[in-house]
Amino acid sequence: MYLSLRGLSHSYGTTEVLSDISLTVPSGQIVCLVGPSGCGKSTLLRMVGGLERPDRGEVLQVGAPPEGCLNPLTFVFQDFALLPWRTVEGNIRVVLEDHRIRRERAKEIVADVLARTRLTDFARALPRQLSGGMKQRVAIARALAVNPAVMLMDEPLSALDAQTRELLMDDLVSLWSREPFTALYVTHNLSEAVRLGHQVVVLSRRPGRIREIVQIDTPLAERGLGNPELERHQKHLWEVMRDEARAADEELLDD
Amino acid sequence: MTEVTMPEKSRAVPFRGGGFRPRPVRFVGLGVFVVLIALVEWGTRAGWISALTLPRPSDVLATFGELYRSGALWEHLSVSLVRLSVGSAIGVSAGVGIGILIGLFSLIRAGLVPLVAALFPIPKIALLPLFVIWFGIDEGSKYALIALGTFTPTVVATYGAVDNVDRTLIRMGQSFGLSWLSIVRKIVLPGAMPGILSGLRISLAIGIILLVAAEMLGATHGVGSYILQAGSLYDLERLFAGVTILSVLGVTVSGLIGLVEKRVLNWRA
Amino acid sequence: MLMNRRHALAAMGGAAAAATGLAAPAIANTPLVVGALRLTSHAGSYVALDRGYFADAGLNVELRFFDAAQPMAVAIASGDVDFGITAMTGALISLADRGAVKVIGGALQEEPGITGQKYLVSDAAFQDGVTTPAALAGRRFAISQAGSSFHYMGSKMAKAEGIDLEFIPLQSVGNIISSLRSGQVDGWSIVPHIALALAGSGDVHIVGDVADYIPDYQVTTVFTSSGNAANERAMTESFLSAFSRGVADFNASMVDATEGDAARDEMVRLIHQYVYTDREYEKAAPSIINGAMRLTPNAALNVASLKDQLDWFKAEDLVDQDIAFETVVDSSYVESV
Secondary structure: OEEEEEEEEEEEOOEEEEEEEEEEEOOOOEEEEEOOOOOOHHHHHHHHOOOOOOOEEEEEEEOOOOOOOOOOEEEEOOOOOOOOOOOHHHHHHOOOHHHOOOHHHHHHHHHHHHHHOOOHHHOOOOHHHOOHHHHHHHHHHHHHHOOOOEEEEEOOOOOOOHHHHHHHHHHHHHHHHHOOOOEEEEOOOHHHHHHHOOEEEEEOOOOEOEEEEEEOOOOHHHOOOOOHHHHHHHHHHHHHHHHHHHHHHOOOOOO | OOOOOOOOOOOOOOOOOOOOOOOOOOOHHHHHHHHHHHHHHHHHHHOOOOOOOOOOHHHHHHHHHHHHHOOHHHHHHHHHHHHHHHHHHHHHHHHHHHHHHHHHOHHHHHHHHHHHHHHOOOOHHHHHHHHHHHHOOOHHHHHHHHHHHHHHHHHHHHHHHHHOOOHHHHHHHHHOOOOHHHHHHHHHHHHHHHHHHHHHHHHHHHHHHHHHHHOOOOOOOOHHHHHHHHHHOOOHHHHHHHHHHHHHHHHHHHHHHHHHHHHHOOOOO | OOOOHHHHHHHHHHHHHHHHOOOOOOOOOEEEEEEEEOOHHHHHHHHHHHOOHHHHOOEEEEEEEEOOHHHHHHHHHHOOOOEEEEOOOHHHHHHHHOOOEEEEEEEEEOOOOOOOOEEEEEHHHHHOOOOOHHHHOOOEEEEOOOOOHHHHHHHHHHHHHOOOOEEEEOOOHHHHHHHHHOOOOOEEEEOHHHHHHHHHHOOEEEEEEHHHHOOOOEEEEEEEEHHHHHHOHHHHHHHHHHHHHHHHHHHHHHHOOOOHHHHHHHHHHHHHOOOOOOOOHHHHHHHHHHOOOOEOHHHOEOHHHHHHHHHHHHHOOOOOOOOOHHHHEOOOOOOEO
16 A cells, blocks of 8 residues: 655645645655655644645545554654553553454564564553653554554654664664565654655745655665765755755744 | 962852752651640640630540540541542532533533633532522532532543643544544543542542531531531530541541552652 | 720729729720620610610710621620620530630510510421420421520420420521421521511411420520629629610510500610611511510529529530539629529
8 A cells, every 4th residue: 555645735824834745655665754844744744644634635545555454544753642651561552452353462463563662571661661762662563553554753753862863763774674664754854864764755944845855775774874875865955955944944933 | 281270269169059849858747736736735734825715735635535435526427428428429520520521522611611610619608508408408418518519629620631631642542543432531531630639639628628518507417517516615625626637537538549649640750 | 814905994994083083983984895686685785875874874885796696705705895695605604614704694584474485397397287396306406506595495395395306506597597498497496576477477387485494594694704794893883784774674665565655666766776777667666576575674693594504504515514603604793583
């Protein structure tokens, strides 16, 4: 299954935030969405996930979701959105409980995603006991549990410090390498985008339009630190974005 | 950088942080009680506090002991506890229920919030004669008074707590396709629980205050009626013994809620 | 001893008067606060004030009104009021025991042949066959509080009839009346003008006289602070004599009716300045006339009745068992009967 965005436009009152966005998120690829702050990337992601309604245009799911998929479009949030009163295990179970899954099957799923995110030893810990990186791994495990067709990742690493971010990027890469998943990945961090994206989509400042789509062909597993190919892409992206970012930074904020 | 000689004028940086952070200091609270009571005991014995002004603490203790030995303590306490628990159970459960509905549905919020705001400041005691006509002079009117008194603060605390539930958690629930009922049960309710419990503290304290009011009309037993009778007889020893019972009741209820919080809210730091 | 500025001034005035050797009235223009309820039974104070008897005695009296007897007793204990008239309640006895107040005279009493306090029953109870006080057996008898005069009257009746009553505290007369009307309680006892007014509405029925059960009942007493009783003898005597002149006028015009209708009407008008002020004279007059029980002449103390009341309080465990009659009553001011 893949996603097709057609002519998405949206306004808040008289302020147009997105204008005519058309984009394809191919199956088994990570598409990174970058742009200056306030360009509507997060709004776009929420529309793709059905949490917000676009004024014009549509989002199409093309083809059938994979077998055993409980929630085709699944979010991973910047602030993790873990239920603080549930354990790691409980936070994963909560998204399975509504799907009438047999108890043994649910146990298997939980065990599997915990193993894939290396959290098996922390199954009974409460969120407050976990570091930020662990919390985001729990959120990723939870997203994996519903076997999504497309993961919608809203700046998943932005709340983490630089070291943790590196570690988690490695985790994401190895997850993808073992079992490729489809993702639309919103970030404002260009090094993240070039590390994880098969495609990087650059949005302009408000109203957000697609400025450029950059293809990165280097396999994910080979994108180590200091890779000159990636440096080049990142530099190029920055040149595209710099003026937009400066202009966006100097805009007055409306209510 | 080889020289470490100090320039002629040097002084240590003065400390200017600290304070503004309450820390637990043990036994001071108890000490204040002890000193106050000892002072009153001394004053009443020495005579610079007249028998009209304050009772002698040892006499209050003796009255209390007599109350205990005669079994009257339990007689008064049991009926009051039943009134408090039945009345506040009705008021609190209705309050939590309606508070959640107000928190969840805009129409109900628009309809009921002004009503609750109008009910809140009414001194419930003023409605007691009316309740006697509506619910009878027996337990009915007493339950109703305590129920109404605990209802309004519970409603306000509950819908405030529901409003304060982290919206990103609700959005998470929706994004995973959880049913409306699941979101309410598994996200909204547990998320609102800290606010509801701290509201409960206030509601039950109000319930205890209203116990005295509820027992004004037609009660022959109960801590409240005991206090009222002591007041009308100007029997200061019994009055203070009764007030002490209410105080202890308040501390106990607050402690119980603390225990419940520890159990239910163990996920908080 | 409780001392306040007024007392201090009065004492200085007294000393000055004594020093100059003046005859009575020894204390000129002594400011006094007298507590009163808006009831016909407090007419002694109204008449003495209105007809200048207090002024004649050198007392500059200000009336302070209360809603109930209980706070009046406390106000005397606190020194805010000098003299008061009220039933011998548990609070009064407790305050006396604490050395704050003293009963110094009688104010109102039951007397055969004069309309006195009544036992009442609700219409529901009446329809249910409760047509005598004895038939209230096992039923609910309204009282304001344990240790109130209502409690005493109900308890004495129950004892005499050999029945049990369930006493229901309702705090105020207003609450009692509405509970009686709605049938929440079955019986009550009250002064005649309220009893007659209620019976007239048909919601409530009169089934007996308090005087039949408690003959010579000293319903209310005159009391003052212990300090006044012990140290302000001249002032207290002046008050009692002026008050008694008012009482005598009232009894003559209203109770014995020896002075004819004109004098009675004049008295009713005088009282109407203080009682039922929210009603027109024509409507208030019958109630005032109905409420005219005999005020005790010369504030005489009915020692037997007061002793009986004190014993009852002790028997009910409402006051301390060791309280002596002399602790509560200073019988040195007026004659005892």
